[in-house]
Amino acid sequence: MDEIVGPSEMIVHLGPQHPMMPGPFRLNAKLRGETVVDSEVEMGWIHKGIEKILESKTYLQGITIVDRICYLAAMTNEEAYVGCVEKLAGIEVPERAQYIRVIMEELSRLQSHILGMGEYASFIGFVSMFMYTIRDREDVMSLIDSVTGARVTHSFLRYGGVKDDLPEGFKDDVAYVFGNLRKAIDNYEELYSTDQIYKARTKGIGVLTADVAKDLGVSGPPLRATGVAFDIRKDEPYLVYKDLDFKVCTQTDGDVYARIQVRLDEMRESMYIIEQCLDQIPSGPLFPENTPYGKRSPVMRVPAGEVFHRVEDPRGEMGFYMVSDGSDKPYRVKIRGPVYPTLQTLPPLLKGVPVADIVAIAGSMDTCTSEVDR
Amino acid sequence: MDANSIISSLTGKFPEDIYDADIESDIRTVAKVKPENVVEVCRYLKEDLSFGHLCCEFGADYPDRNEIEVIYVIGSYEHPVILTMKALLPRDNPVIQSVVPVYWNANWYERETYELFGVKYLDHPDLRPLVLPEDMLGEWPLRKDYGGFPNKTARNLV
Numbered sequence: 001m002d003e004i005v006g007p008s009e010m011i012v013h014l015g016p017q018h019p020m021m022p023g024p025f026r027l028n029a030k031l032r033g034e035t036v037v038d039s040e041v042e043m044g045w046i047h048k049g050i051e052k053i054l055e056s057k058t059y060l061q062g063i064t065i066v067d068r069i070c071y072l073a074a075m076t077n078e079e080a081y082v083g084c085v086e087k088l089a090g091i092e093v094p095e096r097a098q099y100i101r102v103i104m105e106e107l108s109r110l111q112s113h114i115l116g117m118g119e120y121a122s123f124i125g126f127v128s129m130f131m132y133t134i135r136d137r138e139d140v141m142s143l144i145d146s147v148t149g150a151r152v153t154h155s156f157l158r159y160g161g162v163k164d165d166l167p168e169g170f171k172d173d174v175a176y177v178f179g180n181l182r183k184a185i186d187n188y189e190e191l192y193s194t195d196q197i198y199k200a201r202t203k204g205i206g207v208l209t210a211d212v213a214k215d216l217g218v219s220g221p222p223l224r225a226t227g228v229a230f231d232i233r234k235d236e237p238y239l240v241y242k243d244l245d246f247k248v249c250t251q252t253d254g255d256v257y258a259r260i261q262v263r264l265d266e267m268r269e270s271m272y273i274i275e276q277c278l279d280q281i282p283s284g285p286l287f288p289e290n291t292p293y294g295k296r297s298p299v300m301r302v303p304a305g306e307v308f309h310r311v312e313d314p315r316g317e318m319g320f321y322m323v324s325d326g327s328d329k330p331y332r333v334k335i336r337g338p339v340y341p342t343l344q345t346l347p348p349l350l351k352g353v354p355v356a357d358i359v360a361i362a363g364s365m366d367t368c369t370s371e372v373d374r
Numbered sequence: 375m376d377a378n379s380i381i382s383s384l385t386g387k388f389p390e391d392i393y394d395a396d397i398e399s400d401i402r403t404v405a406k407v408k409p410e411n412v413v414e415v416c417r418y419l420k421e422d423l424s425f426g427h428l429c430c431e432f433g434a435d436y437p438d439r440n441e442i443e444v445i446y447v448i449g450s451y452e453h454p455v456i457l458t459m460k461a462l463l464p465r466d467n468p469v470i471q472s473v474v475p476v477y478w479n480a481n482w483y484e485r486e487t488y489e490l491f492g493v494k495y496l497d498h499p500d501l502r503p504l505v506l507p508e509d510m511l512g513e514w515p516l517r518k519d520y521g522g523f524p525n526k527t528a529r530n531l532v
Contacts, residue, residue: 044505044506047505049515217477217478228451236401373505
């Protein structure tokens with residue numbers, strides 16, 4: 001960022017700990033009058049060093065660590081990590097376990113999108129919406145809680161399967177919660193599409209074009225809002241996604257409104273996926289038979305090799321690159337988080353916007369700063 | 375486009391620079407690249423083979439081979455094939471060309487690799503530290519011989 005010249009320019013620091021972002025995040029914006037002329041993102045406030053920590057933990061211990069990359073997407077983080085080990089070790093996951101994984105990951109996506117959307121409303125001063133979404137999200141959290149026993153950091157997946165089966169009456173609970181949630185989402189959408197202030201603050205603001213988004217490596221809802229139907233669940237299906245019927249939600253405008261709309265549509269798709277899974281789920285074992293890996297495998301060894309495995313996080317493409325040297329700990333793990341490229345869009349997007357729109361644009365990316373920092 | 379045609383096209387175009395190319399599955403390929411020409415290879419990948427999506431770029435340290443690998447995982451928005459490309463650098467002087475002119479989002483990945491592994495990127499637009507606190511700069515903490523994790527970190531903090 002260049003030096004400031006003259007009394008009309010100044011640098012404003014947003015954050016660390018700005019309500020715009022969950023987690024320490026700092027954005028330095030250079031203003032001329034009320035217009036942003038330049039900005040840069042500073043990171044490194046909570047560098048947790050997860051990649052280094054994983055090198056000193058056994059494979060089973062690693063599951064609890066990757067949970068903490070991003071609380072809102074703990075289940076998909078686990079899926080990416082566990083999927084890497086399964087690919088390296090050649091473990092086949094039984095079908096029932098795959099269905100349970102899909103259900104839990106879609107529930108995780110659901111609660112993440114509800115919070116992302118509600119939080120965004122509070123950033124632009126629509127605080128009551130945030131209260132509604134927190135209330136509705138709690139029902140989804142209870143569903144997850146009833147299976148995994150934990151609200152945010154689940155440690156639920158195991159190599160080759162899942163920790164527990166679905167509880168009695170889970171299908172009825174899901175039907176009850178989803179009945180309410182469908183009405184709630186319709187209400188949110190009506191509120192959003194009729195509120196003049198909301199429309200004025202989101203339509204045509206922060207427009208990301210498809211070419212720029214692809215160039216920056218963006219994935220997830222910010223990319224799909226520009227019209228690119230890129231979804232790893234479709235493009236490179238993992239688990240049982242190829243047997244399920246769902247569509248990739250896209251919008252064409254690429255502005256803030258489109259990004260929120262994509263999240264709303266994806267919530268409906270997630271509910272649809274979960275209901276299909278509950279109808280189709282076969283009975284059977286939760287772990288593959290005749291393998292050395294099972295529910296308890298604290299010192300399992302993984303054959304030497306390298307693998308890259310990616311899944312669709314609520315925020316985009318979550319990939320793990322794992323190098324194994326044949327011991328009981330990974331040699332090197334690289335986490336490719338979806339928020340890292342998404343945050344790089346901020347400096348170009350913020351150029352020339354009024355200062356009031358900084359929060360509106362940055363908040364709509366639904367970034368999780370702790371995941372960027374790892 | 376499938377993995378076979380991509381690998382044959384790549385090795386046909388750069389017989390000198392690409393070696394050890396292999397196909398792991400229908401959608402995963404690996405290749406090693408000579409560090410001097412990584413930018414031209416990347417430009418060919420992006421423009422002719424529609425590998426437009428740099429998933430990530432990072433380092434891996436191998437002290438017993440005295441090497442640092444810089445690994446590029448390159449995917450595409452058009453086809454499902456992912457290419458893992460590696461450049462092997464000497465551990466005592468790891469220098470490589472920056473691929474920011476081709477893949478813009480390599481910017482932060484290269485800054486991160488620089489401060490965690492000490493890989494110097496030539497012609498990088500802005501090679502500043504990104505994630506580390508100031509008192510850990512120059513220690514290359516993700517190298518395998520970093521002086522005692524977590525002891526050293528804890529001493530720095532207290």
